[in-house]
Every structure is written in structure tokens, then in C-alpha cells.
Amino acid sequence: MPIPLTIVMYHYVRPLEASRYPRLKAMDLERFRGQLDYIQRHYQVVSMEQVIAASRGERDVLPAHPLLLTFDDGYRDHHDHVLPLLSQRSMQGSFFPPACAVLERRVLDVNKIQFILASVEDPGVLVDCIFSAMDEARAHYGLEPNHVYFSRLSSDSRYDDPPTTFVKRALQRELPEDFRQQLTEGLFSQYVTSDEKAFAEELYMSEGQLRHLLEAGMFIGSHGDQHYWLNSLDHAHQVKEVDRGLRFLEALGAYRDDWVMCYPYGGYDDSLLSILRARGCALGLTTEVALADLTVNDPLTLPRIDTNDLPTDVEAPTPMGFEGRGRERLSAAGSKETS
Numbered sequence: 001m002p003i004p005l006t007i008v009m010y011h012y013v014r015p016l017e018a019s020r021y022p023r024l025k026a027m028d029l030e031r032f033r034g035q036l037d038y039i040q041r042h043y044q045v046v047s048m049e050q051v052i053a054a055s056r057g058e059r060d061v062l063p064a065h066p067l068l069l070t071f072d073d074g075y076r077d078h079h080d081h082v083l084p085l086l087s088q089r090s091m092q093g094s095f096f097p098p099a100c101a102v103l104e105r106r107v108l109d110v111n112k113i114q115f116i117l118a119s120v121e122d123p124g125v126l127v128d129c130i131f132s133a134m135d136e137a138r139a140h141y142g143l144e145p146n147h148v149y150f151s152r153l154s155s156d157s158r159y160d161d162p163p164t165t166f167v168k169r170a171l172q173r174e175l176p177e178d179f180r181q182q183l184t185e186g187l188f189s190q191y192v193t194s195d196e197k198a199f200a201e202e203l204y205m206s207e208g209q210l211r212h213l214l215e216a217g218m219f220i221g222s223h224g225d226q227h228y229w230l231n232s233l234d235h236a237h238q239v240k241e242v243d244r245g246l247r248f249l250e251a252l253g254a255y256r257d258d259w260v261m262c263y264p265y266g267g268y269d270d271s272l273l274s275i276l277r278a279r280g281c282a283l284g285l286t287t288e289v290a291l292a293d294l295t296v297n298d299p300l301t302l303p304r305i306d307t308n309d310l311p312t313d314v315e316a317p318t319p320m321g322f323e324g325r326g327r328e329r330l331s332a333a334g335s336k337e338t339s
């Protein structure tokens with residue numbers, strides 16, 4: 001008997017129109033409310049503790065049509081907008097803040113890139129900036145011609161147009177590391193703000209706010225320390241990331257016997273999984289887009305669906321895969337391409 005489970009992944013949830021960055025790819029608060037209505041009609045929201053028990057073979061702990069709500073990256077949105085709505089409905093959410101964003105008040109590169117993109121009307125402007133920086137740095141880094149990068153990096157995105165896709169991939173991982181970091185810094189201070197610390201204060205939850213989540217019965221798991229692609233690190237560096245993430249949970253009072261890892265960018269490998277097993281990690285959440293089945297999936301590599309894969313209108317039709325067939329792939333077709 002399959003044990004199907006829908007795990008939904010959220011990032012930003014905010015009243016978009018009223019916010020300073022209405023172009024940010026975020027789930028609008030009203031649409032989120034509509035999505036919770038839809039979820040309440042078709043699913044039963046379960047807690048992380050129930051999912052952990054079910055993954056260990058306690059089949060009766062999950063109701064029919066179970067759904068787990070997960071929120072990545074520790075945004076203040078989650079405290080200010082998500083927590084009140086979940087509390088009203090007696091739903092548990094699971095939250096995964098990277099330690100460095102909370103403790104060091106540094107803006108993650110991935111977030112810098114999102115806000116750079118949200119600050120310009122035409123992403124082509126950013127492509128031009130990156131191209132001219134590449135022209136200057138070409139000899140030093142031995143870069144290929146600009147058009148080669150553009151055609152390689154701009155295609156096949158589930159959500160974004162080609163210029164946006166290029167900017168994200170070039171700055172996130174394709175250009176040489178120190179070069180893309182400098183480039184991201186420069187664009188962030190040019191288009192967003194030069195006061196990174198103040199921006200981080202506004203963007204991420206504080207330790208106090210995370211404690212509010214715990215007091216309200218929410219679950220907090222690990223998203224590592226520096227929000228690295230963990231599968232790109234060597235074993236020793238992976239150990240450091242995992243242990244720093246755990247110390248952070250411990251200091252918050254969120255570390256219990258069972259803990260859960262959510263992989264930044266969905267990146268993991270065998271070496272990382274062995275570290276997690278040695279530390280008694282109960283579940284691991286990836287970004288593979290599928291419905292989970294606890295009888296089929298390795299508990300350390302559970303797939304999730306994106307919020308954009310679920311309707312935001314309570315009257316929308318019953319979800320696909322709902323009959324409990326379990327781990328079938330969702331296609332991007334029909335989803336709102338807004339993440």
C-alpha cells in the first residue's frame with residue numbers, strides 16, 4: 001500500500017502590490033489565503049512529527065490526502081504573514097532558515113539576485129551589465145564569448161524568460177565564483193541597496209521571531225549554514241555545514257531527537273547523505289518536483305511540489321495525482337509560471 005504525501009514548497013509570501021518590490025517572484029498573500037482554502041477543502045495538513053512517524057512505518061498516523069507545508073529560507077514574510085494564517089487554521093508549517101542569514105545578517109546571493117531582478121523593469125539591462133563585465137574579465141578568467149554563455153544558460157526554465165534565466169544561472173553558479181560574487185555585489189548596491197545589513201534585518205526572521213514560530217507549534221528544520229549547493233562541497237566542508245546548521249537549531253531550542261534537513265537548491269549527494277545518517281537525520285527534503293510516497297522514497301530524499309503547482313482558488317478542480325497513485329511526475333503544464 002502506498003503512503004502518498006503531498007509536500008508543498010514555499011519561499012516568499014507577501015502582499016505583493018503593497019510591497020516595495022511588486023515585481024519580486026513571490027506568492028501574493030491573497031493568493032496564499034486562497035491556496036490554504038483550497039488545501040483545506042481537498043487535503044488534511046499534517047505535522048512534520050506525523051510524517052516522521054509515518055516514514056518509520058507507523059502507517060496509521062497519516063490521514064487521507066495528507067499534505068505538508070514547507071517554507072524555505074527563513075524570510076520574515078513567514079513570521080509576519082504565514083504564521084498568523086496557519087495559527088488561525090490550526091495548521092502546522094515547517095520552516096527552514098539558513099543559519100547565516102539569521103545570525104550574521106548577510107543577504108544570501110540567491111536573494112540578492114532575486115531583488116536585483118525585481119528592481120529592474122527589463123532584465124535585458126542586467127544582461128548587458130553582465131556582458132560588459134565579462135568583456136573586461138574575459139582574458140583574466142579565460143571566459144568564452146558572451147553569446148556562448150547566453151545560449152547555454154538561458155533555455156529550459158520552468159518559470160522564467162531567457163534573459164532572467166541567464167542572469168540567475170550566470171550569477172548563481174556558472175561564472176567563476178569570485179567574479180560572480182563581485183558582480184552580484186556590484187549590481188546589488190547599484191540597483192537595490194548599499195546597506196546590506198539593514199536589508200537583511202528586513203528580509204529574514206530574527207532568532208526571537210523564530211522562537212515565536214516554535215511557541216506557536218511550528219516546526220523548524222535545518223537549511224544548513226551558508227546556503228551552499230551542498231553537493232558541490234567536499235566531505236569535510238559538508239560536515240561543517242551540517243554541524244553549524246544543527247548548532248543553530250540547538251541554540252534556538254528547535255533541535256530535538258528528530259531533525260529534518262532541507263537541501264539548499266535541492267543539492268545533495270551520497271557523501272552528504274552518509275553524514276546525515278550518522279547524525280540521525282529523520283527526513284530530507286529535495287526540490288525534485290513530484291508527489292512523495294513514503295513506501296517508495298528514501299526518507300532523506302523526499303520530493304516536493306511548488307506552490308505554483310497548486311491552485312489558489314478554492315473552486316479549482318481536484319488536484320492531479322489526488323487519487324493516491326503517489327509518485328507520479330507533475331508537468332509544468334497548467335501551473336502558474338510565477339515562481
Ligand SMILES: [Zn+2]
Pocket residue numbers: 072073223227263264265
Ligand atoms: Zn533555500
